[in-house]
Amino acid sequence: MKRLLDEPALRSLARGCAVLGTGGGGDPRIGLLLALQALEEVGPTELVDLDDLPRDALIMPCGMVGAPTVHIEKIENGGEGAVLREHLERLTGRTVAALMPAEIGGSNGLLPLTWAGRMGLPVVDADGMGRAFPLIPQVSMHLAGIDPNPGVMTDERGNVVVFRAISGAWMERLERSAAVEFGGAGAATEYIMTVAQARDGAAVRGTFTLAIKIGDALNTAVGDSMAALVAVTGGFPLVTGKVTDVERRTTKGFVRGSVVVEGLGDDAGRLLRLEIQNENLVALEQGRVLASVPDLITVLDSETADAIPTERVRYGQRVTVIAMQCAPIWRSQFGLETAGPRAFGYDFDYVPVEELAGAYA
Amino acid sequence: MKRLLDEPALRSLARGCAVLGTGGGGDPRIGLLLALQALEEVGPTELVDLDDLPRDALIMPCGMVGAPTVHIEKIENGGEGAVLREHLERLTGRTVAALMPAEIGGSNGLLPLTWAGRMGLPVVDADGMGRAFPLIPQVSMHLAGIDPNPGVMTDERGNVVVFRAISGAWMERLERSAAVEFGGAGAATEYIMTVAQARDGAAVRGTFTLAIKIGDALNTAVGDSMAALVAVTGGFPLVTGKVTDVERRTTKGFVRGSVVVEGLGDDAGRLLRLEIQNENLVALEQGRVLASVPDLITVLDSETADAIPTERVRYGQRVTVIAMQCAPIWRSQFGLETAGPRAFGYDFDYVPVEELAGAYA
Numbered sequence: 001m002k003r004l005l006d007e008p009a010l011r012s013l014a015r016g017c018a019v020l021g022t023g024g025g026g027d028p029r030i031g032l033l034l035a036l037q038a039l040e041e042v043g044p045t046e047l048v049d050l051d052d053l054p055r056d057a058l059i060m061p062c063g064m065v066g067a068p069t070v071h072i073e074k075i076e077n078g079g080e081g082a083v084l085r086e087h088l089e090r091l092t093g094r095t096v097a098a099l100m101p102a103e104i105g106g107s108n109g110l111l112p113l114t115w116a117g118r119m120g121l122p123v124v125d126a127d128g129m130g131r132a133f134p135l136i137p138q139v140s141m142h143l144a145g146i147d148p149n150p151g152v153m154t155d156e157r158g159n160v161v162v163f164r165a166i167s168g169a170w171m172e173r174l175e176r177s178a179a180v181e182f183g184g185a186g187a188a189t190e191y192i193m194t195v196a197q198a199r200d201g202a203a204v205r206g207t208f209t210l211a212i213k214i215g216d217a218l219n220t221a222v223g224d225s226m227a228a229l230v231a232v233t234g235g236f237p238l239v240t241g242k243v244t245d246v247e248r249r250t251t252k253g254f255v256r257g258s259v260v261v262e263g264l265g266d267d268a269g270r271l272l273r274l275e276i277q278n279e280n281l282v283a284l285e286q287g288r289v290l291a292s293v294p295d296l297i298t299v300l301d302s303e304t305a306d307a308i309p310t311e312r313v314r315y316g317q318r319v320t321v322i323a324m325q326c327a328p329i330w331r332s333q334f335g336l337e338t339a340g341p342r343a344f345g346y347d348f349d350y351v352p353v354e355e356l357a358g359a360y361a
Numbered sequence: 362m363k364r365l366l367d368e369p370a371l372r373s374l375a376r377g378c379a380v381l382g383t384g385g386g387g388d389p390r391i392g393l394l395l396a397l398q399a400l401e402e403v404g405p406t407e408l409v410d411l412d413d414l415p416r417d418a419l420i421m422p423c424g425m426v427g428a429p430t431v432h433i434e435k436i437e438n439g440g441e442g443a444v445l446r447e448h449l450e451r452l453t454g455r456t457v458a459a460l461m462p463a464e465i466g467g468s469n470g471l472l473p474l475t476w477a478g479r480m481g482l483p484v485v486d487a488d489g490m491g492r493a494f495p496l497i498p499q500v501s502m503h504l505a506g507i508d509p510n511p512g513v514m515t516d517e518r519g520n521v522v523v524f525r526a527i528s529g530a531w532m533e534r535l536e537r538s539a540a541v542e543f544g545g546a547g548a549a550t551e552y553i554m555t556v557a558q559a560r561d562g563a564a565v566r567g568t569f570t571l572a573i574k575i576g577d578a579l580n581t582a583v584g585d586s587m588a589a590l591v592a593v594t595g596g597f598p599l600v601t602g603k604v605t606d607v608e609r610r611t612t613k614g615f616v617r618g619s620v621v622v623e624g625l626g627d628d629a630g631r632l633l634r635l636e637i638q639n640e641n642l643v644a645l646e647q648g649r650v651l652a653s654v655p656d657l658i659t660v661l662d663s664e665t666a667d668a669i670p671t672e673r674v675r676y677g678q679r680v681t682v683i684a685m686q687c688a689p690i691w692r693s694q695f696g697l698e699t700a701g702p703r704a705f706g707y708d709f710d711y712v713p714v715e716e717l718a719g720a721y722a
Contacts, residue, residue: 087525159531162523164448170520177542181534 386467
């Protein structure tokens with residue numbers, strides 16, 4: 001499968017990345033603008049399947065690290081991917097064959113595509129999460145035992161930092177502190193791998209295709225967009241209502257806070273609380289967990305069915321919150337240790353969203 | 362000139378480094394212990410003059426970056442220098458011929474010697490300051506236009522970070538944030554240079570010899586140690602008295618604060634205030650500047666004539682404060698822009714300590 005990503009594909013992709021971003025990964029509108037500009041300047045990026053690349057070809061996972069609130073004001077210069085690749089190739093003595101988003105969610109699903117197109121490289125139809133997560137080791141490559149080293153970061157000014165960390169957790173600490181010093185966000189690559197490793201479980205496959213499919217469904221929906229979204233994602237609507245409270249702070253390279261949604265219409269009288277660390281982590285109602293990481297929780301504009309990033313949620317918005325099943329790898333024991341509720345400090349065990357939805361139906 | 366640094370030389374060196382550290386550079390007692398251990402395990406390190414090395418040989422300036430308060434609890438593992446060298450050689454494709462302290466002051470004058478000895482390399486009789494300064498670009502290499510890149514940092518755990526910064530100021534920001542993440546301090550190298558560059562003004566020469574000479578003078582002084590110190594350094598005693606107030610906080614990778622010394626004996630009735638950022642920056646008396654960066658200000662125990670690092674100063678200590686002329690390079694326009702009073706946020710111009718001493722004599 002090879003596909004050239006034209007403007008309609010990019011527009012669908014951006015909507016799909018917003019849904020899969022579960023609030024994080026950076027505002028896809030910024031990512032879309034950068035992608036459209038690259039399309040105009042250098043032509044379309046090629047999307048390829050992992051099966052179309054040689055087994056020993058090298059894949060560079062990449063994206064932005066930092067707080068999405070910063071990302072909407074401090075824009076990439078578009079050349080970060082080339083800087084990351086140049087240093088990675090010099091460090092490893094090997095040639096990068098394709099780029100892959102570390103996370104398909106949000107702007108981070110679009111940026112690697114833009115970077116790849118500007119270098120004449122393809123982007124693979126896969127990512128490291130099938131969504132967006134706040135921490136660097138919360139990727140399928142970590143679950144597959146891929147070495148995070150060398151990590152490379154750069155900023156729009158041209159500073160470059162290379163990391164050889166003793167663990168994924170140290171990679172997270174060191175990259176986060178550099179992101180903070182860069183002004184709150186920076187471009188990064190880590191967990192470089194071969195196509196064979198990616199095929200063997202180190203990547204979540206088909207997520208570009210999924211994101212485009214979600215965007216297409218929303219774009220072509222007649223009438224009830226939410227129903228179209230639920231049909232294409234198999235998602236579970238949690239509540240429809242109005243944002244009545246937003247608490248949000250940008251600190252230590254993350255956006256943290258919470259959002260309260262008060263039910264309207266059929267949901268009148270209900271109060272749903274979302275807890276946030278870059279992404280929506282947990283949906284609570286009267287102390288009951290309705291959905292939690294690693295499952296996806298997305299806040300959408302009730303009228304346009306556009307997913308709203310955590311940094312854009314504000315008082316008064318009419319929203320619908322839906323939850324979706326995560327990629328199966330996250331439901332393994334190691335997956336839950338890495339990105340389940342307890343990995344974020346919550347004192348409860350993960351229950352799959354489809355079971356929770358059944359229990360409270 | 363080549364010299365093997367035996368135990369008496371190391372003990373004198375430690376005392377001299379303490380004096381030249383102007384309160385900073387890390388407690389030389391820690392550096393001395395590490396140096397004595399290395400002496401016992403691998404024999405003495407060779408001290409060489411820049412004239413004894415080939416012009417194109419590579420010199421690695423190095424030391425610890427961070428807060429001295431942290432350094433007295435978080436000790437090096439002794440192998441940091443080898444890690445820095447390994448990465449620097451791999452990055453540059455060149456071989457390091459000798460090590461040099463970025464700053465002769467404090468523990469940072471002793472550590473590179475220890476690292477060099479463990480690698481069978483010599484240490485050159487020079488440093489990058491002739492004292493200790495808090496900021497990374499406050500070195501003679503910066504004044505000489507040497508590229509700070511690549512910078513390399515490591516910690517006692519084995520994490521390694523490589524920096525390619527767009528300026529010395531960005532090297533400072535990025536290394537400082539990594540030091541904070543490492544727990545407050547880390548080992549670093551930057552401003553790699555050739556022997557020809559070092560000879561041509563990019564290094565402050567003869568500072569090991571000077572530090573040993575100062576230590577020898579203190580060790581062999583009969584009676585008045587302070588007089589011996591003043592004789593060997595050409596220094597100016599500012600006050601003799603008692604520490605009556607210490608304000609000190611470890612924040613953002615620095616020790617900041619102030620010390621008040623109340624005069625005793627001939628100095629009864631006088632109050633001298635020292636302002637600190639890792640090092641003693643300014644000595645004030647009733648709003649008058651008695652001495653300031655880039656000149657050296659050192660607090661010594663009045664009885665033992667041992668210099669007291671800023672992190673060890675405490676209420677009740679009987680101390681003598683002396684000021685000494687800095688290396689001439691710091692008195693150039695660029696030198697003062699880099700490390701003069703205004704570089705630290707003070708709103709006054711630098712006046713050489715010998716002029717100030719004359720004015721208030």
